[in-house]
Amino acid sequence: MASPLLEIKDLNIAFETNRGDVRPVRDSSLDIYPGQTVALVGESGCGKSVTAMSVLRLIPSPPGKVLGGQVMFAGRDLLKLPESEMRKVRGKDIAMIFQEPMTSLNPVYTVGDQIVEAVTLHQRVSRRQAYQIAEQSLRDVGIADPGRRLSEYPHQMSGGMRQRVMIAMALSCKPKLLIADEPTTALDVTIQAQILELLRKLQRETGMSILLITHDLGVVAENADVVAVMYASRIVECATVEELFDHPKHPYTEALFHSVPKLGAHAERLQTIPGTVPNPARFPVGCKFHTRCHRTRELAAKAHGSAVGTAPETGTAPETVEITSAGERFRVLQRCRDDEPNLREVQPKHWAACHQLEGFDAAPVTEPKLAHQRDVVPQVVEAAAEEVSA
Amino acid sequence: MSSAAIEPNRQTPARANAPANDHLIEVENLRTYFPIRRGVLARTVGHVKAVDGVTFSVKPGKTLGLVGESGCGKTTVGRTVLRLIPATSGSVRYKGQDFFQYHGEELRRLRRQMQIIFQDPVSSLNPRMTVGNIIGEPIQVHGIARGKEKDELVASLLQRVGLDPAYARRYPHEFSGGQRQRIGIARALSLNPDFIVCDEPVSALDVSIQSQILNLLDDLQRERHIAYLFIAHNLAVVEHFSDEVAVMYLGRIVEKAGRDELYRNPKHPYTKALLSAVPETNPRPTRKRIVLKGEVPSPSNPPGGCPFHPRCQLSRELAKSAGEADTVQITSGGETFRVMRRCVEEIPPLAPKQGEAGHLAACHFTE
Numbered sequence: 001m002a003s004p005l006l007e008i009k010d011l012n013i014a015f016e017t018n019r020g021d022v023r024p025v026r027d028s029s030l031d032i033y034p035g036q037t038v039a040l041v042g043e044s045g046c047g048k049s050v051t052a053m054s055v056l057r058l059i060p061s062p063p064g065k066v067l068g069g070q071v072m073f074a075g076r077d078l079l080k081l082p083e084s085e086m087r088k089v090r091g092k093d094i095a096m097i098f099q100e101p102m103t104s105l106n107p108v109y110t111v112g113d114q115i116v117e118a119v120t121l122h123q124r125v126s127r128r129q130a131y132q133i134a135e136q137s138l139r140d141v142g143i144a145d146p147g148r149r150l151s152e153y154p155h156q157m158s159g160g161m162r163q164r165v166m167i168a169m170a171l172s173c174k175p176k177l178l179i180a181d182e183p184t185t186a187l188d189v190t191i192q193a194q195i196l197e198l199l200r201k202l203q204r205e206t207g208m209s210i211l212l213i214t215h216d217l218g219v220v221a222e223n224a225d226v227v228a229v230m231y232a233s234r235i236v237e238c239a240t241v242e243e244l245f246d247h248p249k250h251p252y253t254e255a256l257f258h259s260v261p262k263l264g265a266h267a268e269r270l271q272t273i274p275g276t277v278p279n280p281a282r283f284p285v286g287c288k289f290h291t292r293c294h295r296t297r298e299l300a301a302k303a304h305g306s307a308v309g310t311a312p313e314t315g316t317a318p319e320t321v322e323i324t325s326a327g328e329r330f331r332v333l334q335r336c337r338d339d340e341p342n343l344r345e346v347q348p349k350h351w352a353a354c355h356q357l358e359g360f361d362a363a364p365v366t367e368p369k370l371a372h373q374r375d376v377v378p379q380v381v382e383a384a385a386e387e388v389s390a
Numbered sequence: 391m392s393s394a395a396i397e398p399n400r401q402t403p404a405r406a407n408a409p410a411n412d413h414l415i416e417v418e419n420l421r422t423y424f425p426i427r428r429g430v431l432a433r434t435v436g437h438v439k440a441v442d443g444v445t446f447s448v449k450p451g452k453t454l455g456l457v458g459e460s461g462c463g464k465t466t467v468g469r470t471v472l473r474l475i476p477a478t479s480g481s482v483r484y485k486g487q488d489f490f491q492y493h494g495e496e497l498r499r500l501r502r503q504m505q506i507i508f509q510d511p512v513s514s515l516n517p518r519m520t521v522g523n524i525i526g527e528p529i530q531v532h533g534i535a536r537g538k539e540k541d542e543l544v545a546s547l548l549q550r551v552g553l554d555p556a557y558a559r560r561y562p563h564e565f566s567g568g569q570r571q572r573i574g575i576a577r578a579l580s581l582n583p584d585f586i587v588c589d590e591p592v593s594a595l596d597v598s599i600q601s602q603i604l605n606l607l608d609d610l611q612r613e614r615h616i617a618y619l620f621i622a623h624n625l626a627v628v629e630h631f632s633d634e635v636a637v638m639y640l641g642r643i644v645e646k647a648g649r650d651e652l653y654r655n656p657k658h659p660y661t662k663a664l665l666s667a668v669p670e671t672n673p674r675p676t677r678k679r680i681v682l683k684g685e686v687p688s689p690s691n692p693p694g695g696c697p698f699h700p701r702c703q704l705s706r707e708l709a710k711s712a713g714e715a716d717t718v719q720i721t722s723g724g725e726t727f728r729v730m731r732r733c734v735e736e737i738p739p740l741a742p743k744q745g746e747a748g749h750l751a752a753c754h755f756t757e
Contacts, residue, residue, distance in 0.1 A: 043596040144724015158685050159460075188459035188623065190682045193667035197681055215597060218669025241673040259601035261630035262671050264653065269608070270601035270630065276566045277596060292598075327554055376674040380681050 002371060004031040004072075005209050006055070006094075006177055009367065011069035013047075013054055016062055022280045024050040026233045027342075028069075029367040032177065036373060037203065037210040039224035039241075041217070043277050047233040048213045052179045054079075055211075056090055073177075092122040095170035099182035101162035105154040111138075112150030115169045122173045137168040141198055160191035164198070171202060181213045196223060197380055217260055221245055222378050226370045229253050232278055232288035235343055238351040238368040242375060249352040251295040275326035287355065290336040291325035295356050300331040343368070412486075413447040414617045415471070415585055420444045420480035422463075422470045426690060438690045440466040442641035443480075445740070450584065451615040455632030455649070457625055457664075459686055463641040464621045468587040471619065472504055473497075484585070502532055505578040509590035511570035515562040521548070522558030525577050532581055547576040551606060568599035575606065579614075587619045592627060604631060625668050629653050637661050640697040641689055643740055647749040657743045657751040659704040684723030696754065699733040704755055730755065 013025040024047045032038045040048045053059050055071050057078065071078040078089065098104040106114055115134035119125065125133065131150070138146035141164040154162055163183065170178060180199065184192035196219065203210060214220060220227055221241065228238040229250065237250040248254045258271035275292045278284060284291050303317040319334035333356070341353040344363035351368045354360065421444075423437040440463045448454045456464045469475045471482050473489070482489040484500060492500055508514035515524055526544045529535055535543050545555035551572040562570055571591065578586055588607065592600040604627070610616060622628050628635060629649060636646040637658065645658040656662045663680040670677060682701050687693055693700050700722035709717040709728040717728040732754050740752045 043598060160685055188686075189625070189667040190459065190663060191685065192669075193679060193681050196669075197679075216669065217597075217671050221671050221673045222669045222675055224673075245671070245673045256597060257671070260597055260671065261601075261604075261626040263626045263629060263665070263668050270605055272601045272605060273598040274602075276568055276599065327552075374673065378670075378675045378679055380679045 002033060004369070004371075005034050005036075005074075006032040006211075007070070007072040008051070008055065009070040009072065011051065011054065011071065012067035013050055013059065014065050014067050016065065017281070019281060023067075023233055023283075024280055025054065028230075028233075028235050029343075030228055030235065030238070031367070031369050032209045032211060033371045034176070034209055035203070035207045036225045036371070037212055037223055039212045039214060039220045039227045040230060041214060041220055041227060042230035043215055045277055045280065046230040047280075048230050049181055051230070052096070052181055052211060052213050055179065056094060056096060057086055058096075088122070091118055091170075091175070092173050093175055094177045094179065095173065095175040096179040096181065097163070097166045097170050097183050099185050101159065101166045101186070102154060104166060105162060107154055110151050110153055111157075111165050115150075115165075115172055118169050119172050133172055134168075137172040138165070140171070140202065141165075141168045142194075143168070160187055160194065163187060163191075163195055167195070167198065167202075171206070171208075174206060175208060177209045177211065179211045179213070182215070183212075184219065185214070185216070192219075197378075199223075200377065217257065225372050225374045226368075228368065229256075232283055233280060234288070234353070235351075235368070236289070236353045238343070238370070239349065240370055240372040240374075243350055247350075249346060249350065249357055250289075250354050251293045251356075252289050255292075255294060274328070284337075285340075286335075286337040287340055287353075290332050291323065293332070293336065295354070296332040296336040297330055299356060300333050303333070304331050412449075413483075414450040414485060415448040415619070416481075416483040416486075417447065417467075417471060418445050418481045418483075420467065420470060420482065421478040422466050422475060423478045436690060439641050439692065440689055441470060442692075444638075444641075444643055446636055446643065446646065448585065448617045448619055449633075450617050451611065452633045453611070453618040453620050453631055455628035455635040456619060456621045456638060457623065457628050457635060458638035459623060459664075461686055461689065462638040463689065464623075464638050465589055467638070468506065468589050468619055468621050472501075472506055472587055474506070498532070502581040503583050504585045504587075505581065505583040506587040506589060507571075507574050507578050507591045510594055511567055511574050512562075514574055515570060517562055519561075520558065521560055521562065521565075521573055524562070524573065525558075525580050528577065528580050534581065543580070544576075547579055550579070550610075551576045552602075566599075567595050568602060571595060571599075571603055572606070575603075575610070579610065582614070583616065584614075585617045585619070587621065589621045590623070591620075593622065593624060600627070607631070625665060637664065640687065640692050642697065642752065643750075644698065644753070645751040646740065648746060651746040651749055655745050655749075657745070657749065657756045658698075658753050659702050659756065660698050661751075663703065683725065693734075695732075695734040695736055696738050696752070699729050702729065702733065704753070705729040705733045708755060 008030045011025055011028045014021040014023050028051055042048045066079055112134055116130045119130040119133050134150060135146045138149055143149050143164055184195050212223060224241045227241050227244045228235045231252050237253050248257055255273045259273055273292050290296050300320040304320045306317050320331045321334045321337055322329060322331050335355050341355050342365050343351050343353045344360060345366045346352050346357050346360060346363045349370060420441055422441040423439050425434040426436040426438060428435045444467055446454060458464045470477045522544050525547055526540050529540050529543055544558055548555045548557060553572055592603050620631055632649050635649050635652045636643045639660050645661045656665055663682045666677055666680045680703055684701050699705055706727055706729055709730050716731050718731045718734045719726060719728050738752045738754045740750045743749050743751045744757050
């Protein structure tokens with residue numbers, strides 16, 4: 001097994017607010033191997049973007065501060081590098097693309113000037129060579145007539161075209177790692193398909209790694225090798241993409257899969273997750289998911305029923321407590337309410353953080369390490385050739 | 391979760407046997423053009439044809455899904471139907487009466503029946519009004535109830551959408567996105583409408599909240615027999631929610647059919663490409679993806695003939711084996727290639743195609 005390109009170890013980030021510290025990332029560990037796509041999945045506010053931004057040290061400080069942890073990249077801890085060294089890493093070794101390409105491009109410079117700036121900052125080339133590199137990088141991302149496009153401004157382009165420019169700029173210095181934060185969320189499905197296909201093609205050609213941040217399970221299923229699910233600032237499950245979709249273990253992952261309508265799979269009713277994503281300033285104690293968790297609720301109902309029915313032998317049933325959440329009163333297991341579970345390797349190569357998994361207490365607490373590459377890559381047909389002939 | 395359930399159980403008992411009675415809303419040949427003004431005199435130099443001849447109908451208690459990419463005109467259709475944007479031509483009939491002919495008090499009375507839920511639950515609620523006032527205002531304006539009676543109505547509406555009646559005294563900023571969307575739904579329900587335009591009601595919400603709102607809308611439809619025009623860009627959500635589906639491209643409906651028929655047996659090359667572009671929630675994808683070249687053209691200067699021809703994989707493929715006289719060379723997305731002459735010169739009508747009755751598609755060449 002090759003060694004990882006990027007190792008995030010026990011990362012802890014805090015934001016200082018006037019109501020005390022808020023913890024957007026807690027005890028998160030994640031490895032990315034060369035050529036791999038690792039997806040970080042979760043809903044808004046779960047800490048996925050903050051994790052990615054802290055790899056590049058883009059979190060403003062104050063209010064942000066690193067409470068602990070390491071981000072190892074090519075043998076160096078990025079969190080300890082002096083700012084001048086860090087600047088050489090950003091854009092050169094690790095590049096980032098954002099969700100909204102309009103706000104991340106400068107409206108008063110031409111696209112060419114912006115790519116050339118990135119190139120000359122990191123490579124010892126003349127301005128003329130830099131323009132050639134810029135032109136080639138636009139061609140690589142499939143922009144027609146790149147020479148003319150270089151002298152255009154961002155507002156003259158469509159959303160999909162701007163995202164291509166962002167990718168061209170990010171890839172102009174041949175980074176080893178690309179962080180893609182919701183790269184297709186603002187785009188239409190047909191354009192999303194183009195951009196994702198482009199990223200897969202560029203990855204095949206250059207061998208770069210991708211940290212893909214998204215909330216779209218379809219995008220994850222088709223692009224990731226390894227998936228980490230985040231909930232309330234923590235990674236709650238991590239496995240290969242095939243394993244995670246075939247056998248989700250954490251109740252949050254499970255519920256997430258069932259609450260999304262799937263094309264073709266017609267269910268009369270969608271499963272829901274009650275309540276809302278907790279605010280990081282007001283996290284519940286214990287397992288952060290216990291207020292919305294169907295598993296602890298079902299187990300508690302069963303345990304409580306048996307405890308009431310057969311009063312003397314309460315020793316066998318786990319303790320339950322009554323809580324109120326989203327205007328509802330119900331019982332959960334006391335352990336889930338009091339004790340936050342760590343990420344454990346509940347099966348070889350499958351990590352999850354839930355007390356109610358079989359053998360959870362005996363499972364070792366290890367850091368997720370998965371050099372896996374996916375088995376099946378989506379197929380693309382440029383024209384529906386066979387359909388026409390058929 | 392494991393296999394790609396392409397042909398699963400599609401039976402929807404609750405929706406299947408409703409009687410096919412008359413239409414509640416009939417939209418005919420609706421056009422909405424926005425003028426492009428230039429110069430100091432603001433002379434009109436052209437038009438953005440946001441909606442260009444759209445015809446559809448919605449049955450009572452049923453859902454028509456309207457899908458398409460951004461800029462295809464689906465939102466403008468919804469707003470024009472409700473007269474929030476004036477129509478350039480065409481007609482909208484509500485229970486057989488021409489909605490566009492109503493004025494003043496009569497119009498206001500009719501408007502009770504037709505409501506809208508917006509995409510953005512933040513900007514569609516007045517931040518300076520309490521939730522109770524937001525929901526209660528239409529009740530008062532339309533003279534349905536006032537005072538204590540009104541407050542009771544508001545409380546019951548809040549309860550129905552899953553919110554605590556005590557929230558009536560709070561302001562919109564105190565709520566999360568999903569809760570705000572529930573407030574928007576309560577407001578739409580306050581006049582007891584039988585038709586609601588849902589304009590991207592869940593796309594601004596987190597996935598775990600989306601399903602809560604979709605289920606709520608579904609329950610309300612059954613209870614109150616409300617018809618929905620459900621506008622969305624997410625094809626899986628539209629499939630889940632609709633009885634009938636219309637696909638829009640550049641201001642026109644290019645395909646319309648019953649939900650199952652459209653998703654199982656798409657005819658128009660655009661619909662096929664659109665469906666194939668949706669990522670599968672399956673780590674071993676089985677579908678082949680048709681990646682469309684180029685982007686949606688501007689509605690101010692749409693291509694002649696079939697609006698889809700510059701990106702159409704079918705026309706391009708057919709042109710390869712057709713004679714020179716039947717094809718035309720065009721340039722699109724930086725590429726030069728040949729397409730069928732008919733696609734460039736003639737607008738295809740939305741016409742019945744093989745398959746289920748009522749399956750319409752606007753394409754010269756699909757069977």
